Amino acid sequence: METTSRPGAQGAPDEPSTSTDVEAGRAAQDVPEGRGLDGYLLAGFPWYGLDEAFTGPRWLMQVGSAADGTVEHGSTGHGEVPSVRVETEHAKQRFAVVVTVADRPVRRSADGTGTLEATSVSSAAWLAGSGLLSCTWPSQMERALRDDWLNQQTAIAWELAEDPSAPDWTSLSLPVDGVPTPFHYRESEYGWVLAGSSPAQEGVHIGAYGRGMSAYGLGFSVIKDIAGYTG
Template sequence: MTSPAQPTSRQAESSSAPIRSHAPIIARAAEPSARDGHAAFLAAQLPWYGLDAGWRGERRLGSLCADVDGTVQYGSLLHGDAPAGRPGGDPQRRAVTVVTMAPLPRRPALRPDGTARGFVEASTVASAAAVAGIGLVEEQWPWHLDVAVRQHWMDQQRELAAQVADRLGDLPWRLLTLSVDLLPQVFHYRESEYGWVLATATQHCFLAAYGRGVSAYSLAFTRVSLADYDA
């Protein structure tokens, strides 16, 4: 992901056409308020994963992304330094975001009024990789660009991150074995100018992460207690 993608046309939606599997996750996830953050994460009933006890830095709740009916697609837990006020303003930032994604089946894509507008494809490792890739890009948007140009750049980069995630078996992806719940787990892993992204499928969920300033090779993942994370 070294250069902006060329603009791509989006297929028009219809009531019978399937929705592209990554379409829902490109939308920005909602961040729970400090008051109900822990309650929202607990209500999702996902097996939340984060970095193991070897991580000595800060831990915070991230965001949740849900279907219209309230079913949580995924959520993120943040580790390390918070984003700078201006992206790129803190080149020494050390941060890792861990994404836990529910293994959801193919399901109707609903409008806010409850009517169907197609289908959302089942969650996959590629879905988790796309979420992580888009998250990494969104932390690095080019502040120096005009607002309109900046949004165009972001749209291109989100689309490119999703396209790269659909090709997990090809370069720039390679395999990396890390620890998950004290057992070896093979991840799909790639690096870019913005940082790194990795993703895998566990027995209970899809697991992904992205970060910068921290070597992915040094990390281990485990199911965590949300009580250890600030809202």
């Protein structure tokens, strides 16, 4: 799924786009403030976020779109906006990001020169895993070394996402629109990642990542008014 990204709320970490090439899927770089809410409103699928049990801050991140402008995926943030500053202690950060991915079949690219891979739970797992890395700065690591670390860890995240049923993942059941739903789940010293599919909304995959908030107590639901995430 080749996509380009549109930024969301200022200060929110960028979300990587997915691609058949690992290099194209590296953690997102800084991009100028842009369409924000408009990108979410253009989507032809429902957005997911944490359910009403979560009462903390909510904020937009960014959407990813295909070359023809079709919105393919995007993320919504909950809790504190994560920081990658070296002095930030990860243990003090409390956030959860929910990734919504449209289910797409194998299809021709917009320019007709190739094909785009089908999206799946693996796509959601990849976006969630690389998203967590993009807002992570390993302790005791010099600034000059972080890019090398990020490249290495992003490649590993890509490989892990290809098979969510592998031993690196465990099973976790969480409510989605009130329905108990199976997710693939894994933890690391930097946070947690999970991925699954919506039982109520056909054609939508859900990923999530976070730190400082336990994934075991979360629930997901369709966002009725995405404008509520603009503060």
